[in-house]
Each structure stands twice: as C-alpha cells, then as structure tokens.
Amino acid sequence: MTAVAAPASPELRIAPTVLNRAEHTIEIVSDAGEGAQKCGQIFGAVSAKMGNGVWTVEIIPAEIQPPPRTAEGASGNRVRFGTGPVTNGGDETNLVIAFNEQVLLGRHRLGALASDAIVLLENSWATSSNPDIRSAWDKTLAELSTTSYRIIEVPMEQQCLTIDENPRKGKNMFALGLLAYIYDRSLERIDEQIAYAFRKKSEEVYNRNVALMRLGVEWAAANLDFRIEVPTHPPTEALVVMNGNEALGMGALASGMELCAMYPITPATSVSHYLAEVFSKFGGILHQAEDEIAAVGVAIGASYSGKVAFTITSGPGFALKTEFIGLAVITETPLVIIDVQRGGPSTGLPTKVEQSDLLAALFAEPGDAPRVVIAPATIEECFHVVVTARQIAETFRTVVIILSDANLSTGVQPFPRPQLKKEWLAPELDLAPVKQGQRPYEWDARTGTSPRSIPGQPGGMFTVTGLSHDEGSKVAYGAGVHQRATTMRSRKLAVLQQTLLRPAINGDQDGDLLVVGWGSTKGAIEEAVERARAEGIRASSVHLTFLSPLQPGLKEIFSRFRKVMTVEINYSDQPGDPFITEENRRRGQLAMLLRAQTLCDVDCWTRVPGEPLRPGFIHQAIRDAALTLTGARP
Amino acid sequence: MTQCAILPMLDDDEREFALGDYEGAVARWCPGCGDHSVLTAVEKLLVAEQLKPEQTVFVSGIGCSSRFPHYLKTYGFHGLHGRALPVATGVKLHRPDLDVFVVMGDGDCCSIGAAHWIHAIRYNIHMVAMLLDNSIYGLTKKQTSPTTPQGFKTNTQPFGSFLPPLNPLTTTLGTTNVSFVAQTAEWVPAHLYATLRAAYRHQGFSFVRILQRCPMYTQGMYEAAVRDPGMIELLVHDDGVVAPELDKIYRNRATHDPSDLDSARRLAEDSTRIRLGLFYRNESRARYDLLRKPPKVTSSERIALLNQELDHYAV
Incomplete structure (x- = not known):
C-alpha cells in the first residue's frame, strides 16, 4: 500500500501522469442509502453517451438499510467501460471509491479488486469521535496494508460539509466529480444526467448536486497526481443506453400490450416502476395485484378478453403462478410472463443473479403444459424479446416465458436505438362476428394452431375451461379427446421450432x-x-x-x-x-x-x-x- | 372496444333475446341442487335486461357451482379453484364494455380464494359476484367448508366441524370500500331474481350471497326455514330488494335502510335468524375500474410517444 500525501498547494503540483487504458472498471461503494448507485449510473450513462462501451452492475445488499459500516452491507455500482464494445461486467475492479473502510474491506474480501487497484477512500472515519470507529479504521487499514492497492485518502465529508449539512447525501455527487476529473468526462453531459436523475426534485436539489459534483472535480484537480484516459469513439449510429428492466418495459410499450399485472418482487419490480410512470399515456394499465397468483390471473383475464397481457415476476413469484400458467396453456390463452431470475430456492438471494429457473420455466406445472421459453442475452435483446414474445403468444395462442436475470435487470449497456415499427404493436381488437360454424379450438390438424374469438364477437360465445376439452371446448374426459388435444398443444412448439434459425x-x-x-x-x-x-x-x-x-x-x-x-x-x-x-x-x-x-x-x-x-x-x-x-x- | 368493429352489428341492435338465446349445455347438477334455481334466475335476468350474449362474460372457479358458465350461451371462463375474481378483474380492466358476472362456491370464495375476495371488494370494480353457498364441498364429496355450521359432520371432520362458520356477510361488510352486499336464498325464486337484478343494476362490485341446499350433503340444513317462512326475516326498504309477490308469504319483515352500514353490520352479525335482503348499497365508493381507465391511443401516437421515451435514453 502506498499512501499519497496530497500536495500542499496547487503551485507545487506537477502535471498529473496520464495513464492510457483500453478499458477500465470502477466501483463506487457505500453504505446503503448514500447514493453510490446513482453516482455509478450517471457515470455509466455519461461514458456511454461520450462513446465508450459500457456495462454496469449494481452491488446491492439484500436489506434496504443494512447496518452502516459493515463489510456485508456494501452497496453501489460497478462500471466497466472501454474504447470498444463491452459485453459483460468483466473481472476485477481497477479503481474504487469507497465511502468507508468497511465496505471497501467487504469488496476486498470478495476478491472484487485487482491487485493494483487504486482506492479513493473517505478518511473522516480516521478522526471520528467514536473510538470504536477509529479502531476499526486502524485495524482495516492495517489489513489492507498487506495488499498492493494504492490507497488515496480523500476528505469527502469535510469537503461536502461546505455545501450540504448532511454529508450522507452529498458524497455520491462529490465522488462523481472525482471520476469526472480522473476520466475526463464531459461536465455538461453530467449536468444533463443529474438533471434527468433528479427530474422529480426541485431546482435547488439539482443545483446542490451539481455544486457537489464540481467540488469533487476541483478537489481531484488540486490533489490527484494521475488521470486515466479511456479513449472514446463518438458513436456512428444512434444509440440508447438503459438497464435491462427499462428495456423490458420499453419493449412492452413497443409490443402494444396494454395490461401488465404484477406483485412487487426483487429484482423484477423496477420494470413496473418504469411502466407505472409512463404506461397510462400509452393506453396501458399497470395493475399491482394483491398477490402473485392474482397478478397472473388478471393478466390471463385481460388476454382472454382482448390483447395479449403480461406479468412480471421472479422465482418465488413464478412458483406461485404455475397453476395459472397451466390454465393458460390448456385454454390456449396467449400470455407473456417475464421472470427476472434471482438466486434460489425459496427467498434465496433476492438481489443476486442466478439462472436457476430454466427447468421450472419449462416444466413447473403438473401435467403436460408445453410453452415457449426465450432468454434475452443483452440489454438490447431485453427490448426486442418482448415484441417477439407478444407476437409468438398471439400467433400460437400460447404462453411465452421470458427469462431475464438480476444481471441484465440492473446492467446498463448502450445499444442501437430501435427503429420502431407499427407491425410490432398488437393490432386493434377485431370484434367482427365469428365465422359461421367456427369452433373455439379449430385446430389445424397439422400445426395445432387455431384462431381465437374474444368476448364481444357475436357468434363466438363459448366457455373456456381448464378441464380436458374438445374443439368445441366441450368438457370431455375420453382418452381419444385428451390425447388429441394434448398433441395439438404440443405440435405448436414443433411448428415454431421449424421457423427458428440454427444458433450461430x-x-x-x-x-x-x-x-x-x-x-x-x-x-x-x-x-x-x-x-x-x-x-x-x-x-x-x-x-x-x-x-x-x-x-x-x-x-x-x-x-x-x-x-x-x-x-x-x-x-x-x-x-x-x-x-x-x-x-x-x-x-x-x-x-x-x-x-x-x-x-x-x-x-x-x-x-x-x-x-x-x-x-x-x-x-x-x-x-x-x-x-x-x-x-x-x- | 373498437367502435368501427361494432358498427356492422348496429342492425342487430334490434335483436330481441329470448330465454333460448342464453341457454348453453344441459345442466348436469344433481336434481334438487340449488344451482338450478340460480341458473334459472340468471337466465331470467339476462332476458329482462336484454344483455347481448356476446357482450356478457361469466367467470367461475372450480366446484359444482363453477360449471355455471357452461350452461349459458354467453362468453364464459371456467378457470381455477378460488381464482375467478382475478380473471374477472382482468377482463373488466381490459374490457370495461363487457358485462361481467362471477360465480363462486363457498370453498372457492371464502377459503382458497379468500385473499382475492377481500381485495375484489376493495377494488369495487363493476361486476356481479355471486357466492353460491351450500356450506359444503360437494364436488370433492362432503368436506368441511368455511361456512359449514359448527358440529356438522363431514368426511374431513367426522366428529363435527370444529369451529363456528365464517360469516361472509360480516366479512364483506367489514371490508374497506364495500359497495353492495345482499343475501338471498335459492328456494325463494322471486327474492333471488329481485336480488340479482338489483345487483346487476348497482354501479360497482355487487356481492350476493345465495343460501343453498346441497341435496346430497346438506339437505336438511335449511329444511325448517324452507317449510316455515316465518323463520326468515326479509329486509325491506324502498331502496332495497323489492319483491312484492313475497308480501303474503314472508310476513316477518324488518325495515332496513341499505345506506346504513352500521345497521347492516349489526343485522349481519346477529345469527339468530336468517335474513334475506339488501344489507348495504353505496354507489359513491371509489371504483378502481373508473380510476384506471386509460386513454385510447392510436398506433402512430404510441410510436411517437415511445420515440420521446427513447430520446431520454439517447446517447
């Protein structure tokens, strides 16, 4: 460990060393509630807008407010950015800004930091009036002294107090200023991004945050002996930058679906936060149901009566929805289910990534319930997959499950701006009379597909049922009927499979x-x-x-x-x-x-x-x- | 939904619907089952109100009574045990133009689906919810339901039901934003019909508990009341369930103003007698379906709006 004594005055400073890097990975870690995530999000978005490839990962403790200054409570954001495209979170972190030594210790113990990582560490704890805190500081710095990190102490609190009397609220913007200086980010773009992040707050809040950010820039310019250059290439095509859950939400808007019923569950809920703000002006309803079962039931009721609807959940919620999914399959009610996977089983790791729902997505229901399962691999695919899912659900009168995960949900990556098409949107409801003699499940004997009639269509009245039924939706328990209906529902998957491309x-x-x-x-x-x-x-x-x-x-x-x-x-x-x-x-x-x-x-x-x-x-x-x-x- | 799609039907708006226009498959309930009476009353209501079969949706759960939609020639959704209300909620949120009826049994509504019941009352979405309450699980052959009387012997509690029964009326009347609660009985067809008519006309979530006998398992349950109308107290009021044809038979009457919630709760709580009538009605309650009515947006408008959204995220 090499501690750097900050130069006493600007006149004595020599020009900072500029390190050139093709890519770099940074982390901002703090206690929960100190805004480190916002700092990382803004930095990631600005880097993307300036023409870096970017992938951000949120560092999230499971609790809203875990005890402060604990190694397990680290909350924040990790941003990997480079001159070329960045497709994943990468390996180890090169530069860390830590708001206390305990969260830094937590990241160190997890092996998150590169051996030569640069650490910018808030040092107010060293002189805390609380002897326990001082001793924890000394002990931790002693432990970290065995590493080859370059630890630079930064008087964040002391600096922030000059602008905001609550240092817990200002450090994130000060840290953003440090990063802006180190990586030479556009301050105008940062101002814009701060304005967007605090768009629901007052002008005064915006001004204070900008001032804190600029203070960070000034402090860094006066005290740091290095800068890091990760060259940017202004993008040649129009790009958008957002996280996977926002992309799923926007994809839903682009698909023309009009009803989303959900129950809050991490890490899926932020899709509904996004939709809650905008869906109604698109003619949509975001319904927060009384539970996970009701959520999928409401979506099925809406789908049954018109446009395909969808629900958003994660593993434990998905488990509760399975009986209804089986009903949607047997009644051939189109339905889109988004499962943003987290660690399981049971409550498991609510905020952490896992891909453990695959077999549940395919087979969770008792009985034979064939359905479509699609997994987006990038943020861009999170957008487009919803459009595809809606189309498949309608065309094949079936259930489509989208398997995203906690990595995609909070990951932020730029991608080509979607060129929206009208044909992506669900068509307006056609309530024309049903063709004379058309039965509720007029299965094409080869493909298993059939047209569906919806309430409001004269001549199409029938009762859908979760009981075994024939083409007329007549309850029938005969061996032949059940065999045939099960075959027809299964055949649809084979037909879809024949339209798919071999993987590259x-x-x-x-x-x-x-x-x-x-x-x-x-x-x-x-x-x-x-x-x-x-x-x-x-x-x-x-x-x-x-x-x-x-x-x-x-x-x-x-x-x-x-x-x-x-x-x-x-x-x-x-x-x-x-x-x-x-x-x-x-x-x-x-x-x-x-x-x-x-x-x-x-x-x-x-x-x-x-x-x-x-x-x-x-x-x-x-x-x-x-x-x-x-x-x-x- | 789409006005132009309905236009070709305007000629047919002169259609007159008779009983046969609503008749579906032949009901397969046991002879003597109360479900038959409810079906008859509902068909009578459909004719009286001239509801368009294609604009009407019956949603049910699982149980004897949940076969109901199959026996009508409207749109129907025979779904999962306990889950009729979420499906009906989805239908009505997406298609407020449809008339929605929900048919549930006592196990369906008061046990496995109880969470949805409480919340449906609070949502107060315009639909008619019928609780066909025979106080027993019939389809699965005589198990205790939440409304089975204490001491009544069943296959799961053969020494008698352990607990006093759940009271669907007080539960409903005790729930925030309740807007319509009535009780009727399958063996009083005139009252049943008048109650369903009032429920249909109520602007909001109408909850109707229908007392029923199961000819297989709870045959004797209301026998005394069936024989002796004096055991039944009719709640009467000009704003209540009005069935003048009952005046001569049911002389035991209590005047109850259905706008009086406190009185409704007291009457519902008192289990010393069977009360039929409208306990509560309030059309000024918040209605979730009205609060959640989104604007109509064209495809071009959607695309323009989404492009504006993407602008926020543009690099």
Whole structure:
C-alpha cells in the first residue's frame, strides 16, 4: 500500500501522469442509502453517451438499510467501460471509491479488486469521535496494508460539509466529480444526467448536486497526481443506453400490450416502476395485484378478453403462478410472463443473479403444459424479446416465458436505438362476428394452431375451461379427446421450432471445445472464448435464445466438437467431490436439457456465486476442459 | 372496444333475446341442487335486461357451482379453484364494455380464494359476484367448508366441524370500500331474481350471497326455514330488494335502510335468524375500474410517444 500525501498547494503540483487504458472498471461503494448507485449510473450513462462501451452492475445488499459500516452491507455500482464494445461486467475492479473502510474491506474480501487497484477512500472515519470507529479504521487499514492497492485518502465529508449539512447525501455527487476529473468526462453531459436523475426534485436539489459534483472535480484537480484516459469513439449510429428492466418495459410499450399485472418482487419490480410512470399515456394499465397468483390471473383475464397481457415476476413469484400458467396453456390463452431470475430456492438471494429457473420455466406445472421459453442475452435483446414474445403468444395462442436475470435487470449497456415499427404493436381488437360454424379450438390438424374469438364477437360465445376439452371446448374426459388435444398443444412448439434459425457459432465452426450458454452470460462467455482462442485453444461457443423449443441443428453442431460444455449460473455437482459419480452427478439445467434432447454427452461448468460469472473464471474453466481433452491433468 | 368493429352489428341492435338465446349445455347438477334455481334466475335476468350474449362474460372457479358458465350461451371462463375474481378483474380492466358476472362456491370464495375476495371488494370494480353457498364441498364429496355450521359432520371432520362458520356477510361488510352486499336464498325464486337484478343494476362490485341446499350433503340444513317462512326475516326498504309477490308469504319483515352500514353490520352479525335482503348499497365508493381507465391511443401516437421515451435514453 502506498499512501499519497496530497500536495500542499496547487503551485507545487506537477502535471498529473496520464495513464492510457483500453478499458477500465470502477466501483463506487457505500453504505446503503448514500447514493453510490446513482453516482455509478450517471457515470455509466455519461461514458456511454461520450462513446465508450459500457456495462454496469449494481452491488446491492439484500436489506434496504443494512447496518452502516459493515463489510456485508456494501452497496453501489460497478462500471466497466472501454474504447470498444463491452459485453459483460468483466473481472476485477481497477479503481474504487469507497465511502468507508468497511465496505471497501467487504469488496476486498470478495476478491472484487485487482491487485493494483487504486482506492479513493473517505478518511473522516480516521478522526471520528467514536473510538470504536477509529479502531476499526486502524485495524482495516492495517489489513489492507498487506495488499498492493494504492490507497488515496480523500476528505469527502469535510469537503461536502461546505455545501450540504448532511454529508450522507452529498458524497455520491462529490465522488462523481472525482471520476469526472480522473476520466475526463464531459461536465455538461453530467449536468444533463443529474438533471434527468433528479427530474422529480426541485431546482435547488439539482443545483446542490451539481455544486457537489464540481467540488469533487476541483478537489481531484488540486490533489490527484494521475488521470486515466479511456479513449472514446463518438458513436456512428444512434444509440440508447438503459438497464435491462427499462428495456423490458420499453419493449412492452413497443409490443402494444396494454395490461401488465404484477406483485412487487426483487429484482423484477423496477420494470413496473418504469411502466407505472409512463404506461397510462400509452393506453396501458399497470395493475399491482394483491398477490402473485392474482397478478397472473388478471393478466390471463385481460388476454382472454382482448390483447395479449403480461406479468412480471421472479422465482418465488413464478412458483406461485404455475397453476395459472397451466390454465393458460390448456385454454390456449396467449400470455407473456417475464421472470427476472434471482438466486434460489425459496427467498434465496433476492438481489443476486442466478439462472436457476430454466427447468421450472419449462416444466413447473403438473401435467403436460408445453410453452415457449426465450432468454434475452443483452440489454438490447431485453427490448426486442418482448415484441417477439407478444407476437409468438398471439400467433400460437400460447404462453411465452421470458427469462431475464438480476444481471441484465440492473446492467446498463448502450445499444442501437430501435427503429420502431407499427407491425410490432398488437393490432386493434377485431370484434367482427365469428365465422359461421367456427369452433373455439379449430385446430389445424397439422400445426395445432387455431384462431381465437374474444368476448364481444357475436357468434363466438363459448366457455373456456381448464378441464380436458374438445374443439368445441366441450368438457370431455375420453382418452381419444385428451390425447388429441394434448398433441395439438404440443405440435405448436414443433411448428415454431421449424421457423427458428440454427444458433450461430462464435469462433471456428469445429474444434475441440464448444461452450454452450444462455441468457445474460453471453458477453462473458464470448470474451472468455476469445481469450482462450488467443492462447491457441480450439474453443468456440453458441448461445441459445430459445430454450423451448430448442433451436434446430444442435446435435449436428455438437458433433463437430470433441467436447461440449455448458456454462451456466446455476448449481451442478463437481466431479471428484465426495460421493459424486458420473451416474449421480446433478448437472447444470441447460446441460440436463441438452443431454435429454440430443443424447450428446454434454458436460457443464456452473457456479452460483451470487454475481455475474467473470470472463476470467470461464476462461480458466475452458483451459481446464481443454486440458482434459489432451489427456493432461488440469 | 373498437367502435368501427361494432358498427356492422348496429342492425342487430334490434335483436330481441329470448330465454333460448342464453341457454348453453344441459345442466348436469344433481336434481334438487340449488344451482338450478340460480341458473334459472340468471337466465331470467339476462332476458329482462336484454344483455347481448356476446357482450356478457361469466367467470367461475372450480366446484359444482363453477360449471355455471357452461350452461349459458354467453362468453364464459371456467378457470381455477378460488381464482375467478382475478380473471374477472382482468377482463373488466381490459374490457370495461363487457358485462361481467362471477360465480363462486363457498370453498372457492371464502377459503382458497379468500385473499382475492377481500381485495375484489376493495377494488369495487363493476361486476356481479355471486357466492353460491351450500356450506359444503360437494364436488370433492362432503368436506368441511368455511361456512359449514359448527358440529356438522363431514368426511374431513367426522366428529363435527370444529369451529363456528365464517360469516361472509360480516366479512364483506367489514371490508374497506364495500359497495353492495345482499343475501338471498335459492328456494325463494322471486327474492333471488329481485336480488340479482338489483345487483346487476348497482354501479360497482355487487356481492350476493345465495343460501343453498346441497341435496346430497346438506339437505336438511335449511329444511325448517324452507317449510316455515316465518323463520326468515326479509329486509325491506324502498331502496332495497323489492319483491312484492313475497308480501303474503314472508310476513316477518324488518325495515332496513341499505345506506346504513352500521345497521347492516349489526343485522349481519346477529345469527339468530336468517335474513334475506339488501344489507348495504353505496354507489359513491371509489371504483378502481373508473380510476384506471386509460386513454385510447392510436398506433402512430404510441410510436411517437415511445420515440420521446427513447430520446431520454439517447446517447
């Protein structure tokens, strides 16, 4: 650890050293409620707008106000940005601004920081009137002195008190100013972003925040001996920058759906926060139902009577919705369900990422309930997937589940501005009389598809039922009827599958190792594959967007590689662990699915760390897998 | 919903609907089941109000009574046990132009679906909710329901139901924003019909508890009251359920002003006699469906608005 004594006066300063970096990863960590997330969000958005590739990850404790100054309570934001595109959160953090030494310690212990990380640390605690705090400070700095971090003490509180009497409220903007100086960010853009972030607050709040930010810039200019340059390339096409949940919400607006029924659950709820603000002017209703079951029931009622509706939830809520999902499947009521996955089972890790709902999304209901499952892999896909889901739900009269996750929900990434199309919107309701003699489920014998009539259409009156029924929606328990209806509902998935594209192979079209992923891990997997290929490992990857039905061609693609391995954020037993054998080993969820569907010996490398998989770890897993192929022991 | 789509039907607005226009499949309830009487009263109401079959939706849960929609030729939704109200809420929020009726049994409404019941009362969305209360689980063969009388022997509580029954009237009347609560009985068809008519005409969420006998499992439950109209007290008022044809038979009458919530709660709480009539009506309660009516927005307007939204996020 090297502490830097700040120069006494500006005249004595020498020009700061400018470090050039193709990319950098920063973190702002604080106690919950100190606004570090807002600081990171604004910094990320401004960096994107200036032409950096950006990926941000929120660092969220599970409690709203965990005890202050605790290693476990770290709250904040992590921003990875670079000159080129950035597709994932990356590995370790290069620069940290910490509002107290305990949250810094928490990040240190998690291995979040690079060994040469620069740390800007609030130092008011060193001189606290509370002896416990002073001793905690001394102890922590002693522990951190064994590292090679460069720790720079910053008198944040002392500085902020010159503008705001509540230092807990101002540090985040001061920290933003530090970052603005270090990375030479446009202050005008930061002002704009502050204005947007505080658009519901008074002019006075805006002015105070801008003043605090500028104070940070001035302090940094007077005291820091370095700056870091991550060159920006002003974008050549129109881009937008937002997080995955905002993208899902906007995608819903672009799909023309008019009703979303939900019950609050982390990390899905912010989709509804966004919709709550804007949906009504789009002719939509955001209904906060009395529980998760009612939420999906209301969505089904709305869908049944008109335009496809949707519900938003996360694992525990999804579990409660399963009976209704089965009803939507058997009544062929179109429905879109967004599941923003978190760690499970049960309440699990409410704010942390996991991909453990895949098999539940496919199979959670008793009985045979085929439905479509799609997983967006990027923020951009979060937008477009909702439009696609609505169209599939309507065309196939079925349930479509969108599997996002906590990584995408709070991740922020710029992407090409969608060129909106009228055909994305659900068509206006057609209440024309139903064709004479048309039955409620006029199944096309080959495709299983059928037109649906909605209330208001003369001549189409019928009662939908969750009981086994025939084309006329007549309750019928006969073996033949149930066999046929079940076949028709299943056939629709096969028909959809035939319209899907084979997944593209990232890297060579054949080789030693094929990594298969789904959902938010795409960027990290592809970066890891690229690193491995640079070392001469013959690795490629495919990323699956459709999980039900699976995209075509998988078996043939797998046959071109000596080994196929999924990388997933869910649990699997480790070979070699006590009692674990080839026969009893529980594998990753996609691996199980692919083994069943392709009869290929698909291996898996999965982890449940409660954070996005780092490309460095995946890279190591690829190395290990490649080594097993050459016969050497990893 | 879309005005132009309805236009071709204008000629048919002269349509006159007779009983047969509303008749669906032949009811398969047991002979003597109270559900038959309710179906008859509802069909009579549909004719009297000339409701367009295609504009009318019956939503039900699971249980004997929930087969109800199958026996009508309107739109119907026979869904999940306990979950009729959320589905009906979705229908009415998205399609306020439709007339929505909800049919629930006592297990459906007061047990597995109780959460939705409480909240539906508070939402006060314009629909008619009928509780077909025979105090027993019939379809699954005689298990205790929340409204089974204490001591009544069932297959799950063979030594007699342990607890006093839940009172659907006090539960409803005790819920914030309640706007219409009535009780009637399947064996008094004139009262049943008059009650449903008042419920249909109420602007808001109308809750009607219909006392019923199950010929298989609770046959004797109301036998004394069926034989002796004197055991029943009719709540009467000019603003209440008006059925003059009952004047000569039901002489035991109490005048109750349905705008008086305190009195309604007292009358509902007192279990010494069976009271039929309108307990409470208040059309000035907040209505969620009216509060949540979004504007009509064209495709072009939607796209323009979404482009404005994207501008906020533009790089």
